[in-house]
Amino acid sequence: MRISTTAHYASRLLANLATYDSDKPVPAAVLSDNTGISVKFIEKIIRPLKTAGFVRSVRGASGGHMLCIRPEQVTLGQVLRVMEGGVQPPQCCPDQSCGEHDCAARSAWNSVAQALEQTLESITLADLMRDNLDRYPCQ
Amino acid sequence: MRISTTAHYASRLLANLATYDSDKPVPAAVLSDNTGISVKFIEKIIRPLKTAGFVRSVRGASGGHMLCIRPEQVTLGQVLRVMEGGVQPPQCCPDQSCGEHDCAARSAWNSVAQALEQTLESITLADLMRDNLDRYPCQ
DNA sequence: TTTAATTCCGATTAAAATGATCTGGATTGT
DNA sequence: ACAATCCAGATCATTTTAATCGGAATTAAA
Numbered sequence: 001m002r003i004s005t006t007a008h009y010a011s012r013l014l015a016n017l018a019t020y021d022s023d024k025p026v027p028a029a030v031l032s033d034n035t036g037i038s039v040k041f042i043e044k045i046i047r048p049l050k051t052a053g054f055v056r057s058v059r060g061a062s063g064g065h066m067l068c069i070r071p072e073q074v075t076l077g078q079v080l081r082v083m084e085g086g087v088q089p090p091q092c093c094p095d096q097s098c099g100e101h102d103c104a105a106r107s108a109w110n111s112v113a114q115a116l117e118q119t120l121e122s123i124t125l126a127d128l129m130r131d132n133l134d135r136y137p138c139q
Numbered sequence: 140m141r142i143s144t145t146a147h148y149a150s151r152l153l154a155n156l157a158t159y160d161s162d163k164p165v166p167a168a169v170l171s172d173n174t175g176i177s178v179k180f181i182e183k184i185i186r187p188l189k190t191a192g193f194v195r196s197v198r199g200a201s202g203g204h205m206l207c208i209r210p211e212q213v214t215l216g217q218v219l220r221v222m223e224g225g226v227q228p229p230q231c232c233p234d235q236s237c238g239e240h241d242c243a244a245r246s247a248w249n250s251v252a253q254a255l256e257q258t259l260e261s262i263t264l265a266d267l268m269r270d271n272l273d274r275y276p277c278q
Numbered sequence: 279t280t281t282a283a284t285t286c287c288g289a290t291t292a293a294a295a296t297g298a299t300c301t302g303g304a305t306t307g308t
Numbered sequence: 309a310c311a312a313t314c315c316a317g318a319t320c321a322t323t324t325t326a327a328t329c330g331g332a333a334t335t336a337a338a
Binding site for chain 1: 140141142143144147150154215219223225226227228229230243247248250251254255258259266267268269
C-alpha cells in the first residue's frame with residue numbers, strides 16, 4: 001500500500017512556495033528549479049491548489065504564483081482532499097451488496113481510513129519546512 | 140488516496156475461512172460462493188497467505204484450505220505486509236537526492252506511514268467477524 | 279485403476295491509476 | 309510589438325492493480 005505521491009508533490013510545492021514573499025509572484029520555472037519537478041507538471045498540480053484557494057497566480061510577464069494562506073494553516077489532509085478527494089476506503093463487496101448493512105469488515109476499513117485522515121490532519125505545511133532549503137533541496 | 144484493496148480481499152477471505160473448522164479443508168469454490176470473489180482469484184491471493192503460514196491447504200479431491208492461526212492473532216497490518224509489503228511512504232525527491240539528509244518532508248510522510256501501520260496493527264481478523272455471515276455475506 | 283475434484287503455478291490479459299508531456303491559447307509587463 | 313508567463317484540455321507513457329487462462333500435479337473416492 002502506497003502513501004499518495006501526488007499529495008506529496010503538491011505539499012513539496014506549497015512548502016517551497018511558502019519560502020517566498022506571499023505578494024511577489026514566483027514563476028513556475030523557479031519552483032521547478034527548486035523542486036526538480038518539471039514546469040509542465042507543476043502547472044498541472046497547481047491547478048487544484050488554486051481552485052482550493054491555497055494559491056493565487058498572476059499571468060503575463062513577471063507573473064507567477066503566490067501562496068495565499070499561512071503554512072501553519074494548511075494540513076496534509078487538506079492537500080490530499082484537494083488533490084485526490086481524500087482517503088478512499090476499499091469497497092467492501094465486489095457487487096456493493098454490503099452497502100446497506102452494518103458490516104464489520106467495512107466499518108473496520110473505514111476506521112482505518114479515518115485514522116489515517118486524522119494523522120494527515122495533524123501535520124501542516126509548516127512541519128515540512130523545518131530544514132534549510134539550500135541544504136535540503138527536496139522540500 | 141486509496142486504502143489497499145488486495146489486503147481487503149485477503150482479509151475478507153481469511154475472515155470467511157475462519158468461520159469453518161480449522162481441520163476440515165474448505166474448497167476455494169465454497170469461499171468463492173461466500174465472498175463473491177472468483178475461484179481463480181482466490182487461488183491467487185491465497186498463495187502468499189500460505190507462504191506466510193496463515194493458511195494450510197490440501198490438494199486433490201475433498202481438499203481445500205484451512206486457517207491455521209487464530210483470528211485474534213492476525214492483524215490487518217500482517218495481512219498487508221504479506222500481500223503488498225506493508226505501507227510504502229512516497230519517495231521524497233524524484234531523484235532520490237534526499238535519502239541521506241534529515242529531510243523534514245520525508246520524515247513527516249514517514250510518520251504518516253508509521254501511524255497508518257499502527258492502526259492496521261490494532262485490528263484483527265476477529266474484528267472483521269462480528270456480524271452474522273448469513274445475513275451479511277460480504278465478509 | 280480410473281475418474282472427478284481439487285490445489286498449484288506461471289503466463290497472460292485487461293483495466294485503471296498515475297506520472298508526465300504536448301500544443302496552443304490567453305494575458306500582461308516592458 | 310514582444311517576450312514571459314499562466315491556463316486548459318488533450319494526449320501519451322508507464323506502472324500498478326485486478327483478474328483470467330491453461331494446464332500440471334495431487335488425491336479421495338467410485
